[in-house]
Amino acid sequence: MSADTRTDSPPYLQEGGDFDRDMDYLPDRITRDARRPEHGPDAPTRPVEPGRYHLVAARACPWANRAIIVRRLLGLEDVLSLGLAGPVHDQRSWTFDLDEGGRDPVVGIERLQQAYLARDPDYPKGITVPAMVDIPSGQVVTNDFPWITHDLFHEWQDHHRPGAPDLWPADLRTEMESVMDRVFEDVNNGVYRCGFAGSQEAYDAAYDRLFAALDWLEERLTGQRYLMGDQLTEADVRLFTTLARFDAVYHGHFGCNRTKLTEMPVLWAYARDLFQTPGFGETIDFGQVKEHYYRVHTDLNPSGIVPRGPLVDGWLAPHGREVLGGKPLELD
Template sequence: MAYVNPAGEFTRDQRYIATRITADGRDGFPVEAGRYRLVVSRACPWANRAIIVRRLLGLEDALSMGIAGPTHDERSWTFDLDPGGRDPVLGIERLQEAFLARYPDYDKGITVPAMVDVPTGQVVTNDFAQITIDLSLEWTAHHRPGAPQLYPESLRTEIDEVNKGVFTEVNNGVYRAGFAGSQEAYDQAYQRLFSKLDWLSERLAGQRYLVGDTITEADVRLFTTLARFDPVYHGHFKCNRSKLAEMPVLWAYARDLFQTPGFGDTIDFTHIKQHYYEVHRDINPTGVVPLGPDLSGWLEPHGRESLGGRPFGDGTPPPPPKPEETVPAAHGTISGR
């Protein structure tokens, strides 16, 4: 399965299923507790956003979560973590089955996160950017008491502006560097990425969060890329001007979020490294997964409290994750792998 564009610049296929799950059900899929299943992989940064938002908003009881394994083949993500290799709720071995149940001739990417309608077994949407916004705005009837405002109306214009630049230059920028098929394309991607990271460092030097004084959707979107930077993007994707741990402001900002309930407790470094190094064989032909880097630094003091800010605004931190959704300790920072 090839990821590198031999012609030069990597271009992401952004043809997603645009159906939405809304409070009024205008697309035919009304918000209902227990009706839908969020399918994710802890390896994927786009899926990791949905995992975090679901945690922060306390939607665990209303929206179940299926966790695919860290690797996939050309067909799709598989449920090899579950007994018998089948999702226990959907009863399928591959996420592809849910896509084909709705679109028998589906010819686009089988991606996570995906929302699946449990009664029919059909995928509803895999539009990752819209999924998290809708969890904030459309699922309010099922939010936990004390759920934070991740997409407050007064800040939406600024959040959208920041998110646009972060997606283009950072979230997707690391892939543009990693999957570049020519020196020129790589050079341009590299410069664009680090130019934006420098801009973010300047912005965050004097404020604790990206927009406003509380955690918002913008922080969630940047965090999932930063969490993967040193374990994967620095080496595997050649984003090696400097490690995250060598960019003081961004490193402290990332640690601040990592140590905030709902962020670091969703990160599975083992799955992250297995996915990138084993799946992208055109970049890493041997499939060998590196043992490093040392990840214990994520738990060191960050000092960002001095900038003020209130992580959850008028809300409260989420409770600990459910036992069945807890990342194994050996997959986080404790083992340093």
């Protein structure tokens, strides 16, 4: 699993071999005036303050990739700094080996683990990205990835760029949350259920569930440009980060090999449409993605050999989805 150093351990398999993702993250929220948020867990809050927080992410990780995209779409670059860990971590932590001297230039740490231990010297869980770090204290605030992007939209609106997209339309929220739930359970996490299945039965069930969901998405997107219709929303961000990695790692490395993304015509065109949208494709580094999965998951790939393919030129090919209309983004 990309976002979590806990993933290769058998204790994270349920009885029967089903992969069990631990969703118990640091629940703190960063909200406008430290108010109690309307949605989500009732957790400690800290106030939104430009320049106070540092988003630590990794281009290799799909969960962190969401936060990178949303930050860019909303124009938060000047108020929320971004630190990028390298693609390969050990059992202790993500590291900043891409930065000069191997240190994050904003917080000054070599390992993301240091921000977790600054908050809790006995922190018992995995060191995950994305993570929001409080710069003055050097402490991690939250690593609860679904709520990080949710709050970047809802709680940081005073700092959004002019014309920032409405990623959470109020009139679509109920349906959107239902769509995102299935995308998460069957696709985002579904590929991991295949890759880390501990039995043939668990793998077969995960495989069938994944491709049933992809077939459902193929049908849903046939007559509309985005998951929720004409408007790009966070639902598209969440699906995109899995599709972008599908042929490069999930198809082979995780055994999700009924069909490549490039063999699903609607989803492939949809993914190219998003890839070519400002704020999306520029966040993808296929080299880092492959290096992470094939080198970190030593139980799945003991040799550590990183495949040279697949070719990625097709991501820039015309997608033809303009005929469906919609409201494509324009960023400065």
